[in-house]
Amino acid sequence: MAEKVLMKGNEAIGEAAIVAGCRHYFGYPITPQTELTEYMSRRMPKVDGVFLQAESEVAAINMVYGAAGAGARVMTSSSSPGISLKQEGISYIAGAELPCVIVNMMRGGPGLGSIQPAQGDYFQATKGGGHGDYHNIVLAPNSVQELVDITVLSFDLADQYRNPVMILGDGALGQMMEPAEFHSSNTGLVKKPWAAAGMRGRGKPNIINSLYLQPEALEQHNIHLQRKYALIKENEIRYEEIKTEDAELVLVAYGITSRIARSAMERARAEGMKVGMFRPISLWPFPEQQLAKSAENASALLTLELSAGQMIEDVRLSVGNIKPVHFYGRTGGMMPSPQEIYQEIVNIMNGKGGK
Amino acid sequence: MTEKLFARPKSLTDVSTHYCPGCHHGIIHRLIAEVIDELDVQDKTIGVAPVGCSVLCYDYFNFDMIEAAHGRAPATATGVKRVHPDAVVFSYQGDGDLAAIGTAEIVHAAARGEKITTVFVNNAIYGMTGGQMAPTTLVNQVTTTSPYGRNPNFTGMPIKMSEMLATLDGAKYIARVAVNNPVNMIKAKKAIKQAFEIQLNGLGFALVEVLSICPTNWGMSPLEAVEWMEKNMVPYYPLGVFKVPEEVAK
Ligand SMILES: Cc1ncc(C[n+]2csc(CCOP(=O)(O)OP(=O)(O)O)c2C)c(N)n1
Numbered sequence: 001m002a003e004k005v006l007m008k009g010n011e012a013i014g015e016a017a018i019v020a021g022c023r024h025y026f027g028y029p030i031t032p033q034t035e036l037t038e039y040m041s042r043r044m045p046k047v048d049g050v051f052l053q054a055e056s057e058v059a060a061i062n063m064v065y066g067a068a069g070a071g072a073r074v075m076t077s078s079s080s081p082g083i084s085l086k087q088e089g090i091s092y093i094a095g096a097e098l099p100c101v102i103v104n105m106m107r108g109g110p111g112l113g114s115i116q117p118a119q120g121d122y123f124q125a126t127k128g129g130g131h132g133d134y135h136n137i138v139l140a141p142n143s144v145q146e147l148v149d150i151t152v153l154s155f156d157l158a159d160q161y162r163n164p165v166m167i168l169g170d171g172a173l174g175q176m177m178e179p180a181e182f183h184s185s186n187t188g189l190v191k192k193p194w195a196a197a198g199m200r201g202r203g204k205p206n207i208i209n210s211l212y213l214q215p216e217a218l219e220q221h222n223i224h225l226q227r228k229y230a231l232i233k234e235n236e237i238r239y240e241e242i243k244t245e246d247a248e249l250v251l252v253a254y255g256i257t258s259r260i261a262r263s264a265m266e267r268a269r270a271e272g273m274k275v276g277m278f279r280p281i282s283l284w285p286f287p288e289q290q291l292a293k294s295a296e297n298a299s300a301l302l303t304l305e306l307s308a309g310q311m312i313e314d315v316r317l318s319v320g321n322i323k324p325v326h327f328y329g330r331t332g333g334m335m336p337s338p339q340e341i342y343q344e345i346v347n348i349m350n351g352k353g354g355k
Numbered sequence: 356m357t358e359k360l361f362a363r364p365k366s367l368t369d370v371s372t373h374y375c376p377g378c379h380h381g382i383i384h385r386l387i388a389e390v391i392d393e394l395d396v397q398d399k400t401i402g403v404a405p406v407g408c409s410v411l412c413y414d415y416f417n418f419d420m421i422e423a424a425h426g427r428a429p430a431t432a433t434g435v436k437r438v439h440p441d442a443v444v445f446s447y448q449g450d451g452d453l454a455a456i457g458t459a460e461i462v463h464a465a466a467r468g469e470k471i472t473t474v475f476v477n478n479a480i481y482g483m484t485g486g487q488m489a490p491t492t493l494v495n496q497v498t499t500t501s502p503y504g505r506n507p508n509f510t511g512m513p514i515k516m517s518e519m520l521a522t523l524d525g526a527k528y529i530a531r532v533a534v535n536n537p538v539n540m541i542k543a544k545k546a547i548k549q550a551f552e553i554q555l556n557g558l559g560f561a562l563v564e565v566l567s568i569c570p571t572n573w574g575m576s577p578l579e580a581v582e583w584m585e586k587n588m589v590p591y592y593p594l595g596v597f598k599v600p601e602e603v604a605k
């Protein structure tokens with residue numbers, strides 16, 4: 001049986017990647033994820049893996065493109081400004097249908113912003129981010145254990161769907177220390193007969209590409225991608241519901257915010273308020289129907305984010321205009337206290353409405 | 356006698372290319388293919404295509420290929436080589452691709468001594484997008500974005516990539532060649548072969564810059580273009596080997 005070890009979030013992601021069979025990591029330092037880059041520089045040589053500190057995030061993601069195209073399980077990680085630079089490569093990776101795992105430990109923005117935790121990259125992560133019609137699978141853990149499990153899962157999903165998977169964390173998750181245990185990948189390393197690994201007797205070249213000069217051909221490719229995304233929507237929704245059955249108010253929060261929200265919720269519950277929580281774990285695909293069902297009997301929702309309000313759009317799309325969706329968010333690296341959220345809950349429950 | 360003296364290299368596919376009449380891309384493809392055949396490495400070669408007129412070279416080379424983003428071929432090739440250190444990995448890039456948008460990627464691939472080979476096609480212009488100024492465009496050369504001729508006061512002087520890259524320790528072999536006549540073609544092929552041998556021997560980064568013509572965007576016939584290249588490009592971009600390991604030089 002795997003034993004529990006106390007680890008920092010960022011380092012736990014690194015170890016989980018190695019457990020999942022990832023032997024190629026390309027990165028560039030940026031706070032608050034640098035511990036992951038440093039961890040890989042220590043660990044990869046010990047497992048005959050490759051650690052390469054690239055000259056930029058642009059180079060790192062294009063190295064990922066090459067390594068994924070050549071058939072490897074490969075990962076890169078960064079934080080918000082660096083993830084912006086990776087968008088070119090991510091679009092190519094999505095277009096060429098290559099599997100890879102990208103970690104974004106979000107920090108405050110826009111611009112250089114701050115190095116404190118934030119969730120301001122939700123739109124970028126879930127709506128595409130780069131050019132063209134594509135989606136990353138986006139998973140948002142809220143504990144070190146879940147960072148580990150989701151990292152391993154991400155490699156499996158990436159290979160299964162030949163699609164980039166983004167792990168969307170934040171500076172707080174990356175820095176926190178919690179016990180975690182490691183379980184190996186479900187699928188293990190899979191065969192990739194499509195990879196550009198040298199023909200080696202295959203007789204016919206493999207070509208990794210996202211260029212389709214004929215509009216008909218490119219449209220067909222897009223239709224194919226959309227079918228794949230529909231399949232992912234069908235099979236890969238992940239979420240957690242807590243005390244939503246009888247809830248009059250359903251909190252919606254992901255990642256680190258869901259932990260603060262939960263404390264506030266427990267306190268409200270203890271005081272007799274019927275409050276529940278819905279936590280999307282897959283941000284794309286977003287658990288639309290599941291959220292709608294979960295909030296069926298509630299009279300209002302409260303979306304909580306470390307942003308000025310991004311996920312709230314998906315929450316509104318999920319539940320429609322039939323009930324109020326309130327919002328409370330902090331930005332710039334400011335974290336709401338459980339007390340603040342509790343106060344929002346009280347206001348809504350008292351009919352004073354939230355913001 | 357049934358011996359074939361002139362045949363299509365195994366490493367080229369049997370299709371006609373989309374290049375304009377007289378364009379040197381086709382010749383350069385052929386030289387690479389011949390070298391890959393002679394080194395007998397077709398089965399373990401992975402090429403990385405650029406964005407530029409040669410973006411479709413994956414249709415012409417008969418081995419595994421990856422089409423990279425504009426300028427990123429050296430990073431993509433790095434990723435491939437680090438996964439398959441035993442493979443022969445090369446990038447094929449134009450001067451806009453390598454000397455403008457992809458400058459950081461080529462410099463750092465060379466600085467790391469990445470064990471890849473780069474074939475750098477310098478035609479002093481952006482071919483694919485219709486003839487805009489490249490970092491390699493010569494002083495006074497007219498392009499669609501230097502309509503009064505390249506003015507060094509505002510655009511600086513053309514970059515000599517080979518000379519610059521030769522200053523890096525990780526770059527083990529750097530040569531500039533041309534394919535404007537049979538003698539130079541033989542020299543070009545020899546340089547390309549050496550650049551691949553450097554990789555096969557695990558010595559480090561190797562690059563061959565090939566001076567090339569773009570009759571279409573230079574607004575000349577192929578013959579005029581060759582003459583223009585000889586008269587204007589060769590004096591500014593001298594041919595020769597800038598760097599070669601001692602054990603290979605002999
Ligand atoms: C990010 C990005 N910017 C710009 C372009 C447009 N573009 C395509 S090819 C090219 C220039 C290619 O010129 P060069 O590398 O000299 O190759 P040539 O066509 O001359 O062989 C440009 C600017 C692009 N495809 N992607």
Ligand code: SF4
Binds near residue numbers: 375377408570571
């Ligand atoms: S535009 Fe120039 S570089 Fe491109 S194929 Fe034609 S001649 Fe060759």
